[in-house]
Amino acid sequence: MKDKTFVKKTREFSKNLHIEFIKKLLVFEKLDSTNGTAKDLARAGAEEGTIIIAQKQSRGRGRFDRMWQSPEGGVYLSLILRPHVSTQNASLLPFIAALAVAKTIDSYGLYPTIKWPNDVRVNRKKIAGILLESEMDSQTISYVVVGIGVNLNVDIKDLSEDIRSKSTSISNEIGRLIDYFEFLTTLLVQFEEYYKLLFESNYGQIINEWKKQSDTIGKKIQIETASEIIEGIACGIDEAGFLMVRTNDGLIKKIASGDCVYFDELQHA
Ligand code: BTN
Numbered sequence: 001m002k003d004k005t006f007v008k009k010t011r012e013f014s015k016n017l018h019i020e021f022i023k024k025l026l027v028f029e030k031l032d033s034t035n036g037t038a039k040d041l042a043r044a045g046a047e048e049g050t051i052i053i054a055q056k057q058s059r060g061r062g063r064f065d066r067m068w069q070s071p072e073g074g075v076y077l078s079l080i081l082r083p084h085v086s087t088q089n090a091s092l093l094p095f096i097a098a099l100a101v102a103k104t105i106d107s108y109g110l111y112p113t114i115k116w117p118n119d120v121r122v123n124r125k126k127i128a129g130i131l132l133e134s135e136m137d138s139q140t141i142s143y144v145v146v147g148i149g150v151n152l153n154v155d156i157k158d159l160s161e162d163i164r165s166k167s168t169s170i171s172n173e174i175g176r177l178i179d180y181f182e183f184l185t186t187l188l189v190q191f192e193e194y195y196k197l198l199f200e201s202n203y204g205q206i207i208n209e210w211k212k213q214s215d216t217i218g219k220k221i222q223i224e225t226a227s228e229i230i231e232g233i234a235c236g237i238d239e240a241g242f243l244m245v246r247t248n249d250g251l252i253k254k255i256a257s258g259d260c261v262y263f264d265e266l267q268h269a
Contacts, residue, residue: 006055013181019188021195023049031076032059035133035147038078042135042143048082051188060149063131064259069160073153073169075184079146079191085198087136090144091241091256092198094118095210097130097146100190102213105150107186110173116216116234116243116260120150124265125168127151148187153177203239211237220263221245223255230255231263 007027014025024047031037031054038052054076060068070076083090098118105112110122120128128150135142151169159167171177197206211217216234223230223245232247242254 009181010053013184017185017188019192021049021192022051022188023047025051025053028052028054030054030056030058033057033061033147034076034078035061035131035145038080038145038147039133039143042080042145046080048080050080051077052080053077053184061131061147062129062149068129068131068149069158069163070149071154071158073151073155073158073171075148075150075152075180075187077148077184079148081144081146081195083141083144083195083198085141087138087141088240089198089201089203090134090136090141092203092206093144093146094130094132095206095237095241096194096198097132097148097191099194099206099209099213100187101128101130101148101150103190104183104187105170108170108174108178110170112213113215114210114213115262116214116221116237117241117257122168122173125166126163127168127170127173150183150187152180152183207237207239207241216243216260216262222261222263222266223258224261225255225258230258234260 007029010027034052034054056072057070057076060070062068094117098114098120101120102112102114112120112122114120118130119126131147132144134144153171154169156164156167156172219234221234230245230253232245234243235246236244242256245253245255247253
């Protein structure tokens, strides 16, 4: 798709998109980062349900200050949310986003798994990433930006060599190009479905569905948090989205966030 065509086509697509929580869709040929633009707009008062989409990003952001390589062919979007839920319940948003992405990929006949908290992988290779950035205090949520990047029709050769062997794309897995707008519609419909569960206080369902889609529970893992490296067996997720890890000394540690690696993959790395 040529740049102009992408913007024009996405605008046309948005006119026929009837998804309740989406209020506005802004589309760009190229941005530094859709999350960066979404945060600027959120701070300036953009309403809940504003979506920022770009065809490419020059400085796509990943978790832990990593880059998210964003060549043409991928889906790069950020949702601005202002959910009226407690900050504790908002911590389920990464799970909601991962579920929406995984279910969408699943609908193409692939078998995506989620690595805690929200890496979506196919055949142990990363196919999508999610980055949440928010402004909130202990009581009130000002905004949450949910950034989603999916290697949809990305040619793996367009990714740098260091991540090529750990990455895949949907087109690479199925052997054909996927319709961008069909994928986007399914993704947004799925997101809305899981987002609704949050307002219906259906936290158990979110966690249970996440667990079914994830391959983390039961695995020997190593997690690097801001303050320590924890090793043990992932043994559950609580209702606030904390990962429970049984460490070698038999203690259960609850982890809010960190970089998770599976032991069996560490040894092969
Ligand atoms: C990760 O797995 O490290 C998270 C990657 C998140 C990438 C997406 S692409 C759209 C949005 N804008 C960004 O700059 N990052 C997220």
